[in-house]
Amino acid sequence: MPIALAGALLVAMAWTAPTFRHALVVSVDGLRPDAIDGPEDGALPGFRRLMRGPHTLQARADADTTITLPNHVGMVTGRPVGGQKGHGWTENGDPPSVKHGGTLHKCRGGYVASMFDVAHDRGAVTAVFATKTKFVLFSQSFDEDNGRKDSTGADDGTDKLDCFACVRTSAMAREMAVGWLRSRQGPSISLLHFAAPDLAGHAKGWDMAPQSPYRQAVEEVDRELDALLRAIDEDPALRGKVAIVLTADHGGGVPFLTHTEQQAPENYVIPFIVWLGGDGPAAELVALNADRRAVLARDVHAGNELSPQPIRNADAGNVALQLMGLPAIPESVHNARQDLRLSEAPSADGSAGR
Numbered sequence: 001m002p003i004a005l006a007g008a009l010l011v012a013m014a015w016t017a018p019t020f021r022h023a024l025v026v027s028v029d030g031l032r033p034d035a036i037d038g039p040e041d042g043a044l045p046g047f048r049r050l051m052r053g054p055h056t057l058q059a060r061a062d063a064d065t066t067i068t069l070p071n072h073v074g075m076v077t078g079r080p081v082g083g084q085k086g087h088g089w090t091e092n093g094d095p096p097s098v099k100h101g102g103t104l105h106k107c108r109g110g111y112v113a114s115m116f117d118v119a120h121d122r123g124a125v126t127a128v129f130a131t132k133t134k135f136v137l138f139s140q141s142f143d144e145d146n147g148r149k150d151s152t153g154a155d156d157g158t159d160k161l162d163c164f165a166c167v168r169t170s171a172m173a174r175e176m177a178v179g180w181l182r183s184r185q186g187p188s189i190s191l192l193h194f195a196a197p198d199l200a201g202h203a204k205g206w207d208m209a210p211q212s213p214y215r216q217a218v219e220e221v222d223r224e225l226d227a228l229l230r231a232i233d234e235d236p237a238l239r240g241k242v243a244i245v246l247t248a249d250h251g252g253g254v255p256f257l258t259h260t261e262q263q264a265p266e267n268y269v270i271p272f273i274v275w276l277g278g279d280g281p282a283a284e285l286v287a288l289n290a291d292r293r294a295v296l297a298r299d300v301h302a303g304n305e306l307s308p309q310p311i312r313n314a315d316a317g318n319v320a321l322q323l324m325g326l327p328a329i330p331e332s333v334h335n336a337r338q339d340l341r342l343s344e345a346p347s348a349d350g351s352a353g354r
């Protein structure tokens with residue numbers, strides 16, 4: 001083979017998805033896909049911009065439960081709630097103190113690793129910015145006393161969560177996340193949580209009418225997402241270096257003031273959006289992954305026994321690590337092979353892209 005041709009082939013084969021210095025998992029509590037699926041009329045500029053990347057509006061919450069805390073534990077651990085490999089955290093209130101069983105590991109009877117473990121053990125810094133107090137579960141589970149020893153490379157310690165903040169408003173959560181990102185020198189992974197749509201849904205219902213309190217809460221989150229993206233644009237140290245994985249713990253509306261019926265598509269169908277630091281290329285993730293993830297009609301509920309699984313919010317942690325070029329969470333289930341395809345470009349192994 002002529003050398004020039006061999007070189008060109010090598011370049012083509014070596015293409016992989018870009019890796020990012022920072023990965024941000026954004027969870028919008030109680031976000032239904034139909035709340036962000038509308039005409040391109042200038043509304044919701046934050047969500048719109050994120051959706052110029054690969055995304056789907058037909059991902060799924062956990063198979064067995066459509067409540068907040070168990071689904072967030074799924075996002076950061078890559079595990080379902082139930083079953084042999086499940087993380088097993090089914091409670092949705094503020095966790096008990098550590099002494100009274102308030103860590104993921106005590107609940108499961110064995111260490112439950114997270115995306116924070118994987119990143120922290122490899123020198124990245126980690127953070128949670130939450131708008132509900134129950135997220136203290138992560139702070140308790142991954143602190144100096146309860147985090148696992150670092151067994152990889154340099155010893156980065158047992159405290160897997162460098163920063164934990166629980167704040168009251170969407171704006172405060174975004175401001176903290178931006179301030180924290182701006183002050184990073186090295187790589188980072190974080191979880192940013194917006195409770196507003198869920199709070200509005202519980203107060204006045206998952207009302208999809210224009211200008212309903214629920215729709216206004218989605219707009220509130222959108223303003224913060226827009227501000228977050230602008231802050232990334234404006235900082236040369238961040239521009240093009242931050243990937244975002246946005247999803248939701250559950251939808252809502254069945255029953256109208258909550259989201260407890262886990263067999264209702266209004267509750268279990270959620271968005272899953274990946275932003276690769278620029279504008280596009282857009283791709284529908286379920287279609288793009290039809291050879292490796294279940295393609296299901298909206299009203300077909302899928303249990304944990306289904307193989308392959310649909311794209312779930314619990315894919316988020318391993319996608320975030322995948323985007324940083326880091327390995328999957330130990331003993332995780334969802335996207336454990338980090339094979340969620342994010343673009344149609346070819347990759348190093350000759351299969352379609354990542």
Ligand SMILES: [Zn+2]
Nearest residue numbers: 030068198202
């Ligand atoms: Zn709720």
